[in-house]
Structures are given as C-alpha cells and as structure tokens.
Amino acid sequence: MLALRDSAYAEATTNAYEGDLRRFESFCKALGVSWFPATPRTVALYVADLDLRGRKPSTISRALAAISQLHQAAELHSPSRIGEAKQSLRGVKRTRGTRPSKKMPLLVADLRAISASLDDSAAAVRDRALLVVGFAAALRRSELVALDVQDITFDNNGMRVFIKRSKRDQEGAGQEVGVPYGSHALTCPVRAMRAWLERSQITEGAVFRACTRRGKVGKALAPGDVGRILKRRAAAAELESSALGAHSLRRGFITAAARAGVAERDIMRQSRHQSAESLREYIEAAGLFENNAAARVGL
Numbered sequence: 042m043l044a045l046r047d048s049a050y051a052e053a054t055t056n057a058y059e060g061d062l063r064r065f066e067s068f069c070k071a072l073g074v075s076w077f078p079a080t081p082r083t084v085a086l087y088v089a090d091l092d093l094r095g096r097k098p099s100t101i102s103r104a105l106a107a108i109s110q111l112h113q114a115a116e117l118h119s120p121s122r123i124g125e126a127k128q129s130l131r132g133v134k135r136t137r138g139t140r141p142s143k144k145m146p147l148l149v150a151d152l153r154a155i156s157a158s159l160d161d162s163a164a165a166v167r168d169r170a171l172l173v174v175g176f177a178a179a180l181r182r183s184e185l186v187a188l189d190v191q192d193i194t195f196d197n198n199g200m201r202v203f204i205k206r207s208k209r210d211q212e213g214a215g216q217e218v219g220v221p222y223g224s225h226a227l228t229c230p231v232r233a234m235r236a237w238l239e240r241s242q243i244t245e246g247a248v249f250r251a252c253t254r255r256g257k258v259g260k261a262l263a264p265g266d267v268g269r270i271l272k273r274r275a276a277a278a279e280l281e282s283s284a285l286g287a288h289s290l291r292r293g294f295i296t297a298a299a300r301a302g303v304a305e306r307d308i309m310r311q312s313r314h315q316s317a318e319s320l321r322e323y324i325e326a327a328g329l330f331e332n333n334a335a336a337r338v339g340l
Contacts, residue, residue: 057103057107058103058106058107058110058111059107061103061104061107061108062108064104065079065104065108068087069083069087072086077112078112078115078117078120079108079112079120080120081121084105084108084120084121085128085129087104088105088129089129091104105121108121109121109122144284144285144286144287144288144289144292145284145289146289146292146293146296147172147271147275147285147289147290147292148293148296148297149228149293151275151278151293152176153225153227154278154279154280155172155274155275155277155278155280156172156227156228157227157278158274158277158278159274162254162256163240163241163256163258164252164254164256166233166236166240166241167240167241167250167252168270168274169233169237170233170234170236170237170249171185171249171262171267171270172270172274172290173223173228173229173230173233174220174230174233175267175287175291176230176290176291176293176294177220177223177230177294178202178220178230178311179218179291179294179295179313180202180204180290180291181287182267183264184204185264185267185287185290186249186261186262186263187204187205187206187247188204188248189205189245189246189247189248190245190246190248191245192204192205192248193234193248195231195235198219198222199219199231200219200220200221200230200231200234201217201218201219201220202217202218202219202220203215203216203217204216204217204218204313216313218311218313234248240256246261247261247262249261249262251266265287267287267290268285268287268288271286271287271289271290272285272286291312294312295312298311305317305320305321
C-alpha cells in the first residue's frame with residue numbers, strides 16, 4: 042500500500058483507505074480468491090458482503106474508491122468501475138438510499154451553555170479553548186488537534202491561527218485565519234486560548250493535549266477526541282448531545298454566520314471553502330425555517 046502513502050491524499054483519507062484494503066484482503070483470503078489484482082466479480086461479492094453487514098452506502102463507496110486507487114496506482118484497470126461491481130453499488134444505493142448522516146450544528150447559545158457549565162479545572166480550561174477556538178476558526182477536527190504553539194500568534198485584533206495542512210490543501214501551503222476577540226468572556230476564543238496556554242504552561246509542540254485530573258498534560262489529542270469531548274461537555278450542560286460531533290463546531294459557525302447575514306465570501310474566507318456550492322449546503326440547512334412558506338399559509 043506504499044503507493045497510497047506516496048499519493049497526495051490527506052493522512053486521514055490514506056489511513057481510511059488502508060483500513061478498507063486490509064478488510065478487503067481478509068475477505069478475499071477467506072474466499073480463496075486474489076485480492077490484488079482483483080476482478081469485478083470479487084468486488085461485487087465484497088459489496089454484497091458489506092451490504093449484508095449493514096455498512097452505509099458511503100462506507101461501501103469509500104471501500105471501492107480505495108480498491109480503485111490501489112489498482113490505478115499500479116497502472117491496472119480498476120475492478121470497482123467495471124460492470125458487475127458498479128451495478129452492485131447502484132443496487133445498494135437504490136435499496137438503502139444515499140442520504141448522508143450529518144451532525145447537528147452547535148449553536149452560539151449551546152456553546153455559551155457548555156462554557157458556563159465548566160469549572161476551573163485544567164481539563165475544563167482546555168475544553169473551553171478547544172471548543173470555542175474550533176467554532177470561531179471553523180476548524181475541522183484534524184486541523185484543531187494539529188495546532189502547535191507556533192501556529193498561534195496574538196495581536197491587538199485578536200489571534201492569528203495558521204493551519205499547516207487541511208483537507209483542501211494537500212500541498213501543505215498553509216492558510217491563516219483571523220480570530221477576533223469575542224463579546225462574551227465565556228466564549229471569547231482569544232481569552233480562552235490564552236487561559237489554556239497559561240494554565241498548561243505549554244510553550245512548544247501540540248496545543249491541545251490529554252490532561253489528568255491533577256492538571257498534568259500529556260500527549261496531543263487525536264481527532265476522535267474532539268467529538269467525544271464535545272458530546273461529554275454538552276451532556277453535562279444538559280443539552281441534547283446524540284447528534285453532535287466534532288463537525289458540529291464548523292457547521293455551527295457557518296450556521297450562525299449565515300443567520301447573522303454575513304456575506305458568503307466572508308464566511309468562505311473563514312471556513313476556507315473553495316466552492317460556494319458546498320458552502321450553500323450548510324447555509325440552506327441553516328435557513329430551512331427562515332422565511333418558510335409553510336409558516337405563512339395560516340395552518
């Protein structure tokens with residue numbers, strides 16, 4: 042799978058693909074057939090197996106993409122894109138649908154409620170900074186946990202956050218996002234970040250790290266920790282947390298900005314969306330009940 046490692050994919054995508062390929066290899070070995078190169082028939086059987094196991098259409102599509110990319114990297118025809126394999130995936134999508142499950146946006150009022158419920162422990166100071174900075178800078182979970190101290194600079198306007206690499210920046214050119222002071226002390230990302238860096242005494246390396254009850258900091262948080270922390274803190278603040286995840290922070294910022302009437306180009310500068318079309322998916326969801334025609338017909 043070295044070909045995938047040498048590609049331009051994001052690390053998270055590469056890891057997911059490699060996991061998919063390991064599972065495909067195990068399936069083929071159990072079946073007694075070749076996994077690389079694979080035949081369209083074998084891939085079709087794998088699709089059927091994943092479907093029987095209840096895997097989502099999006100998960101199956103990603104598995105097929107991994108198989109396809111591995112074969113293409115070896116200059117072989119992709120078995121995922123030929124006849125029977127393609128028909129199998131179409132059948133799954135027809136019978137089970139393709140609507141993705143999306144995390145609910147975390148709204149500003151929710152963020153305030155969570156922040157207000159936090160005590161003054163080191164973990165709570167960290168979590169306040171993690172959540173409000175993730176929200177205000179519209180960061181993806183991988184971007185949030187990848188922040189190093191040298192990526193953060195403060196000035197009179199607030200804070201500059203340098204994002205070394207992101208989903209849409211596979212060349213690693215980096216992007217800088219400005220984060221101004223907040224109007225409320227509990228949800229001000231600049232004050233929250235300063236408080237965490239002062240409390241943790243972290244002067245280099247990863248900003249957001251594991252933290253013991255006694256305040257001792259350890260290794261950097263993993264991307265999956267962001268969603269778990271948000272869910273736990275939301276539940277403690279007596280908020281509905283089942284539909285929340287790490288992406289709720291980024292989605293929440295875009296929702297709040299759209300409702301506040303911020304221009305698309307300004308939202309895109311903060312969220313770093315390259316396509317207005319993809320941004321509008323968030324905005325349309327945010328405005329689903331605003332100026333709603335059904336609310337005006339006198340039901």
